[in-house]
Amino acid sequence: EAQVTQNPRYLITVTGKKLTVTCSQNMNHEYMSWYRQDPGLGLRQIYYSMNVEVTDKGDVPEGYKVSRKEKRNFPLILESPSPNQTSLYFCASSSGVGELFFGEGSRLTVL
């Protein structure tokens, strides 16, 4: 089954404790992207990647890092999480002809 898998789905952590949200897709997609979703603000892009070893900032990259060492994985790294990074995070991938496939989301709470 074609899918984008994120882990963890839910996480409560404390300020400053580094965490990684993993994202994996099994569709051999070149393009992958991370979004955060907050009430009233829709989906805002954090980082995206057009291919292996190619990453670019989205609209809200501050406080986040990503890596794309292999095509299927695109982890989102929060080196020192802060409460304003409490949000719902979505990973998405695309073959390059348009449609984005989304994961089920990761709800992060930073205390």
Add this chain to the structure above:
Amino acid sequence: GESVGLHLPTLSVQEGDNSIINCAYSNSASDYFIWYKQESGKGPQFIIDIRSNMDKRQGQRVTVLLNKTVKHLSLQIAATQPGDSAVYFCAENRNGQNFVFGPGTRLSVLP
């Protein structure tokens, strides 16, 4: 900066009626648009897409209209059903695969 936005944050319709959800985009260079549906607790799901060389595209019970003159996109849902209740996002594609999403419209279907 340029962005994609929605005219109405909420929309309530009677079951069986047609729904129209609107979206304004500001980047005339965007050439690909998608409508997504997001149900509570789930990731966005693709509904229908349209490219800028088209004015209209139809799917099963859904139609997307694109008016490039006024930079307006709409999603029409025929014979709205309770299962259509969700948040609907429009997205525009810039620079190849970099999507920007609007804030979303919550559609509520009344019995």
